[in-house]
Amino acid sequence: MQPKDMTKNEAFKGFTNTSCPFLPCHKGVQREFNCLFCYCPLIAYECPGPYEVFTDKNGVTRKDCSACTLPHDGYHQSWNFVQRWLEYPVPWSGNPQTEPPTRRPKPHGDDDLEG
Numbered sequence: 001m002q003p004k005d006m007t008k009n010e011a012f013k014g015f016t017n018t019s020c021p022f023l024p025c026h027k028g029v030q031r032e033f034n035c036l037f038c039y040c041p042l043i044a045y046e047c048p049g050p051y052e053v054f055t056d057k058n059g060v061t062r063k064d065c066s067a068c069t070l071p072h073d074g075y076h077q078s079w080n081f082v083q084r085w086l087e088y089p090v091p092w093s094g095n096p097q098t099e100p101p102t103r104r105p106k107p108h109g110d111d112d113l114e115g
């Protein structure tokens, strides 16, 4: 097996499950539909996506990500998006998305958020 940073084969960055009965599960995807992040790695973290907030039957506050295409729009683009946002993950506050959307966390200081 090649180390990930040495291979020219980038197939690990995404795929489309054309057999899935729910495809396309998010409207508005313009590039290859990336199914790799079917369960978005940012679900428990702050993110820039256009999510809605709801309370499930157990009383837990959750994100409804139906309108978000960020982890699905293009194999390379969605891979890079998720990697960048997981560099300094900040646990989700449970609050609704802001306008403008949450900025990408940076490593130092209290005002360490960047777009």
Ligand code: SF4
Pocket: 040, 041, 042, 043, 044, 047, 048, 049, 050, 051, 063, 064, 065, 068, 069, 070, 071
């Ligand atoms: S809103 Fe988008 S980026 Fe944020 S957790 Fe949901 S799917 Fe992921």
